[in-house]
Amino acid sequence: xxxAIQAVVLFPLWFEIPSWITAATIGLLxxxxxxxxxxxxxxxxxxxxxxxxxxxxxxxYFRTISGRDAGVGLICLMYGxxxxxxxxxxxxxxxxxxxxxxxxxxxxxxxxxxMGLYLLLxxxxxxxxxxxxxxxxxxxxxxxxxKLSGVALLQxxxxxxxxxxxxxxxPGPLWAMPDKSQGGTGISDSMSPGDIGSLTTFDDPAFRxxxxxxxxxxxxxxxxxxxxxxxxxFTWREGSRSPTRTTNIPSxxxxxxxxxxxxxxxxxxxxxxxxxxxxxxxxxxxxxxxxRRPKKIINQFNxxxxxxxxDYQGVVLSEFHRSVNLQLPRTGNPKSREWAKTxxxxxxxxxxxxxxxxxxxxxxxxxxxxxxxxxxxxVVDGFWLGTREGFCEHYAGAFVFMMxxxxxxxxxxxxxxxxxxxxxxxxxxxxxxxxxxWTEVWVDNKGWVRVDPTAAIHPSRIEEDLRPRATxxxxxxxxxxxxxxxxxxxxxxxxxxxxxxxxxxxxxxxxYGQDEQHxxxxxxxxxxxxxxxxxxGLVVTLLLSSLLFGLWLLRKSIKRDPVEKYYELLKQKLMxxxxxxxxxxxxxxxxxxxxxxxxQLHEKYSIAIKFYIGIRYKKETDDESWFKRFKAQVKxx
Amino acid sequence: MHKTLTPxxxxxxxxVLGKSHQVKLSVACLLAEGHLLIEDLPGMGKTTLGQAIxxxxxxEFQRIQFTSDILxxxxxxxxxxxxxxxxxxxxxxxxxxxxxxxxxxxxATPKAQSALLEAMEEQQVTVEGETFSLxxxxxxxxxxxxxxxxxxxxxxxxxxxxFLFRIELGYPDPSFERVLLKGKSGRQNLNTIEPxxxxxxxxxxxxxxxxxxxxxxxxxxxxxxxxxxxxxxDFAHGISPRGGLAxxxxxxxxxxxxxxxxxxxxxxxxxxxxxxxxxLESSLKSNSSAVSILEELLAQxxxxx
Numbered sequence: 001x002x003x004a005i006q007a008v009v010l011f012p013l014w015f016e017i018p019s020w021i022t023a024a025t026i027g028l029l030x031x032x033x034x035x036x037x038x039x040x041x042x043x044x045x046x047x048x049x050x051x052x053x054x055x056x057x058x059x060x061y062f063r064t065i066s067g068r069d070a071g072v073g074l075i076c077l078m079y080g081x082x083x084x085x086x087x088x089x090x091x092x093x094x095x096x097x098x099x100x101x102x103x104x105x106x107x108x109x110x111x112x113x114x115m116g117l118y119l120l121l122x123x124x125x126x127x128x129x130x131x132x133x134x135x136x137x138x139x140x141x142x143x144x145x146x147k148l149s150g151v152a153l154l155q156x157x158x159x160x161x162x163x164x165x166x167x168x169x170x171p172g173p174l175w176a177m178p179d180k181s182q183g184g185t186g187i188s189d190s191m192s193p194g195d196i197g198s199l200t201t202f203d204d205p206a207f208r209x210x211x212x213x214x215x216x217x218x219x220x221x222x223x224x225x226x227x228x229x230x231x232x233x234f235t236w237r238e239g240s241r242s243p244t245r246t247t248n249i250p251s252x253x254x255x256x257x258x259x260x261x262x263x264x265x266x267x268x269x270x271x272x273x274x275x276x277x278x279x280x281x282x283x284x285x286x287x288x289x290x291x292r293r294p295k296k297i298i299n300q301f302n303x304x305x306x307x308x309x310x311d312y313q314g315v316v317l318s319e320f321h322r323s324v325n326l327q328l329p330r331t332g333n334p335k336s337r338e339w340a341k342t343x344x345x346x347x348x349x350x351x352x353x354x355x356x357x358x359x360x361x362x363x364x365x366x367x368x369x370x371x372x373x374x375x376x377x378x379v380v381d382g383f384w385l386g387t388r389e390g391f392c393e394h395y396a397g398a399f400v401f402m403m404x405x406x407x408x409x410x411x412x413x414x415x416x417x418x419x420x421x422x423x424x425x426x427x428x429x430x431x432x433x434x435x436x437x438w439t440e441v442w443v444d445n446k447g448w449v450r451v452d453p454t455a456a457i458h459p460s461r462i463e464e465d466l467r468p469r470a471t472x473x474x475x476x477x478x479x480x481x482x483x484x485x486x487x488x489x490x491x492x493x494x495x496x497x498x499x500x501x502x503x504x505x506x507x508x509x510x511x512y513g514q515d516e517q518h519x520x521x522x523x524x525x526x527x528x529x530x531x532x533x534x535x536x537g538l539v540v541t542l543l544l545s546s547l548l549f550g551l552w553l554l555r556k557s558i559k560r561d562p563v564e565k566y567y568e569l570l571k572q573k574l575m576x577x578x579x580x581x582x583x584x585x586x587x588x589x590x591x592x593x594x595x596x597x598x599x600q601l602h603e604k605y606s607i608a609i610k611f612y613i614g615i616r617y618k619k620e621t622d623d624e625s626w627f628k629r630f631k632a633q634v635k636x637x
Numbered sequence: 638m639h640k641t642l643t644p645x646x647x648x649x650x651x652x653v654l655g656k657s658h659q660v661k662l663s664v665a666c667l668l669a670e671g672h673l674l675i676e677d678l679p680g681m682g683k684t685t686l687g688q689a690i691x692x693x694x695x696x697e698f699q700r701i702q703f704t705s706d707i708l709x710x711x712x713x714x715x716x717x718x719x720x721x722x723x724x725x726x727x728x729x730x731x732x733x734x735x736x737x738x739x740x741x742x743x744x745a746t747p748k749a750q751s752a753l754l755e756a757m758e759e760q761q762v763t764v765e766g767e768t769f770s771l772x773x774x775x776x777x778x779x780x781x782x783x784x785x786x787x788x789x790x791x792x793x794x795x796x797x798x799x800f801l802f803r804i805e806l807g808y809p810d811p812s813f814e815r816v817l818l819k820g821k822s823g824r825q826n827l828n829t830i831e832p833x834x835x836x837x838x839x840x841x842x843x844x845x846x847x848x849x850x851x852x853x854x855x856x857x858x859x860x861x862x863x864x865x866x867x868x869x870x871d872f873a874h875g876i877s878p879r880g881g882l883a884x885x886x887x888x889x890x891x892x893x894x895x896x897x898x899x900x901x902x903x904x905x906x907x908x909x910x911x912x913x914x915x916x917l918e919s920s921l922k923s924n925s926s927a928v929s930i931l932e933e934l935l936a937q938x939x940x941x942x
Contacts, residue, residue, distance in 0.1 A: 564942040571942075583939040586902030617899045619850035 002095055003029055003036075006083055008125045009099045012106040012118060013076055018061060021073045024054070028080030035084070047085055054078070072105050092133055099126045113505050124149055155549070162541045166534055191228055191236040191414060191437060193379060193393040205263055206416055206435075207271060209428045212257040216273070216307075218418050222438065222450065223271040223430060225415035227288040231404075233329040234379060236397060236412050240324055243284045250315045250447070252277045252308040259304040261427075268293045271415050271430075273307035274450065280305055287321075288411070289448075312447025317409060325409035325442065328401065333380040336398070337405040344406035350443050353406065357399065358456040364388070366395075368454065368462040395453040396437040409442035413450070422496055429499070563627060566634045567612050570605070573637050577601055587613050608633035641842075642894065644833050645693050652689040652826045653682055655813030659804050661894060662911055663690060663778070667839075668846050669890035671801020671883065672757055672777040674915065679741075681806045683780040687738040688827055690778070694839055695832030697772065699734035701753070703745035705788065709752035713762045727764060732756050735772050739779040743789040753777070754796045774839065794918065801883050802908075803915035842893075849889040850899040857941055858902050859884060862909070865938055866917065871930045873918045880916045887912045902940040909935055 007029055014022040035042060054077040062070035079102055086095055103122050106115060127149030128142070207223075229239030256273060270283060270291040279285035280303035284292045293301075317325075347353035360366075367389040375382040380401045383394050396412045403410035417436035419428035438452040571581055574590070579598055581590055587609045594602040611630035642664065649660045663686060666673040675683045684700070691698035701712055714730030731737065732753065739753055756762050757777050761770050779800065782789060797803070809817060834842075859881065867875025876884070885900075887908040892900045914927045 567942045584936050586940045588901045588903045616854040617852045
């Protein structure tokens with residue numbers, strides 16, 4: 001039993017810890033099983049050797065024994081050893097209680113709903129273990145055990161809720177998980193396409209949008225965040241920019257109106273549907289058409305805005321802006337520069353040049369992947385003429401580089417692309433994983449034209465699991481785009497529901513931190529969430545709840561047994577019929593009373609009363625089935 | 638009604654008119670292997686009932702008339718010198734019989750009373766160091782005159798305890814009295830009674846009675862009743878454990894007579910007063926008799942659901 005529980009508890013961790021530790025813990029379980037089965041006693045020096053070698057192994061592998069990975073690995077091994085040396089009741093109890101702790105370690109790696117559910121199951125298993133260990137009458141089968149422990153789990157829910165809401169929260173995560181080699185999707189204030197080896201997509205919501213006007217198609221939804229015009233050969237950064245004076249803005253007309261509910265992103269920029277012309281309240285509009293808040297957004301923030309179409313007819317790009325958007329480092333990436341100049345010379349116009357590059361991306365072996373090779377020097381050369389694989393940042397960066405090399409003003413725009421409609425909330429959800437980078441190229445009389453080189457990649461060269469997302473993008477080659485969306489209808493609805501549940505899980509449960517706790521308590525009129533007060537509150541609540549629980553238990557023990565309950569019910573029903581039954585009348589006396597004075601009721605009621613007599617006074621009746629029949633009889637009365 | 642006993646009751650009711658409840662109690666007493674005390678005025682048919690029971694069950698019957706000068710030897714028997722043999726020989730007294738009718742037991746002196754009562758309890762008598770077993774079954778029906786009558790020695794509580802039931806016959810109903818006065822029943826019918834059961838049948842019935850089921854639930858009712866008598870201010874003391882046992886025994890016999898193999902609270906209620914009333918003494922505070930207090934008490938105690 002303990003072996004099974006340990007296996008259940010360790011299962012999710014096996015995927016996270018180094019494989020040799022996984023193998024070792026499984027090995028320990030098998031050794032325990034064998035020693036148990038063949039009743040072998042392991043000498044304690046033997047175990048000691050193993051424990052020391054485990055320490056050494058962990059240290060050799062991680063170069064430390066603290067920290068998340070090393071710590072978890074070590075604990076897993078020790079957990080296995082503890083089971084190996086367990087023999088008494090005390091050991092078993094200890095094992096089970098340690099299991100609770102070890103179980104929670106799985107949350108260090110994964111906090112999804114599935115994990116939550118799995119751990120609930122694991123908890124049930126551990127509780128069953130405790131129940132089995134402490135049962136006097138022996139185990140009555142697994143169902144009985146899980147029923148008992150399930151009830152215990154349910155009883156613990158109030159305490160669980162209290163602890164969840166009131167347990168003092170730390171300002172920020174308990175442990176940061178800095179990991180250099182991985183990047184996350186999302187928006188940052190710079191872009192260095194070469195140095196990211198693996199991009200992890202986070203499904204956290206970035207913001208939600210409700211449209212007050214007509215809704216653009218998802219492929220048209222480019223949510224502009226920042227513009228990078230400064231390139232140092234490796235990293236793209238925001239260039240020189242200034243808040244606009246309205247006179248600088250060409251004439252425009254409004255196309256869409258919408259409201260945005262923004263998740264706190266701890267930065268100052270806002271996102272808007274292209275093109276941007278006006279700024280939400282207290283927000284600056286810069287002359288590269290980006291928004292900027294005066295302060296970092298740390299709480300959920302709502303704003304409304306509009307998307308416009310500019311009329312660039314006759315508008316000339318100022319010399320200053322032209323130079324800003326043509327800036328390139330003096331050296332580096334010579335091949336690409338040469339390549340771009342050659343191609344531009346062959347092109348008829350700027351637009352033709354753009355089209356040619358896009359065709360090359362579409363028709364040659366350019367791949368879309370979230371795990372490109374890391375490039376050290378001459379990033380654009382390496383990508384464009386070498387690896388030919390990357391994600392939006394690579395494509396956008398390289399595209400702008402070549403535009404500029406050919407003398408066409410261009411810049412990188414980052415933000416989010418797309419949005420998922422939720423019919424249950426009538427909003428579009430934009431996730432961190434929708435983060436995207438595209439480009440703008442200056443075309444005379446047309447102004448800044450959006451070009452999304454990533455969208456030009458042929459669908460067959462997009463990593464399979466990324467296709468649905470990628471194909472949502474602006475399609476320059478729409479005839480070649482294959483749809484990968486789920487079939488309309490049931491499946492999609494199911495997915496939406498799941499999203500709704502998941503967003504509840506993420507938004508309300510996982511992100512419940514100090515600020516949320518403070519908000520929540522303020523609503524209750526408690527304005528301080530200092531540790532001390534929370535501690536007091538917690539203690540008081542727990543005491544009160546245990547008191548209430550105790551009273552409830554007391555009440556329950558006084559509660560009448562079911563036979564009595566239904567017999568009383570039967571008597572009540574009789575009394576409603578006008579029959580007065582003296583207190584000291586036994587069942588037989590009632591039957592006789594009915595027989596003499598209420599013959600019309602006698603037939604109906606005497607059957608039920610006879611069942612009652614059978615249960616209460618007859619010898620060795622099958623009480624369970626008799627009770628069922630008695631109950632059924634009383635119910636029909 | 639248990640079917641083998643139906644003719645028995647028919648016969649008895651022919652002799653003792655209009656007293657079917659008392660007749661049933663008397664038979665229940667016999668089946669529960671207890672002794673019966675009938676308390677009533679002279680001439681109410683006590684002796685007739687006793688004789689009828691003896692006849693119908695085919696039991697050996699002896700009647701002892703208790704008087705103020707009766708001696709223990711008159712009841713038990715004595716060693717008498719036999720001239721022919723030249724030695725003392727035990728002459729068994731009337732107590733060596735299966736059914737004894739002890740008439741007007743409270744007229745005798747305590748010494749004579751106790752001779753019978755000891756025999757009842759121990760099912761044996763000892764005369765000059767020699768022990769003689771009494772026959773089986775051994776059933777005593779004693780009658781007594783109400784204790785307020787002149788010339789009575791009331792039985793002490795310890796001896797009353799040995800009777801399972803104490804019943805009162807009471808005056809007959811006018812309709813039965815009419816039949817009685819016409820002279821068409823009573824003792825004349827006594828001679829027509831024939832034994833309907835033999836000894837082995839009686840013993841097997843007695844055995845069957847002990848097998849009757851008493852459920853836990855019923856016991857809790859009995860315990861409540863006992864507790865109430867012990868706590869009641871109307872009694873000097875409550876029902877003794879022996880009294881409790883007697884109650885269960887009697888209720889079993891009653892259930893058997895009703896043709897059931899399990900005891901119901903109603904059985905307890907039916908036998909409660911005959912079993913309990915003579916064992917309890919109403920306290921000085923109380924003016925009412927034990928019987929009426931017990932009736933009240935029965936009506937107050939709720940049968941557990």
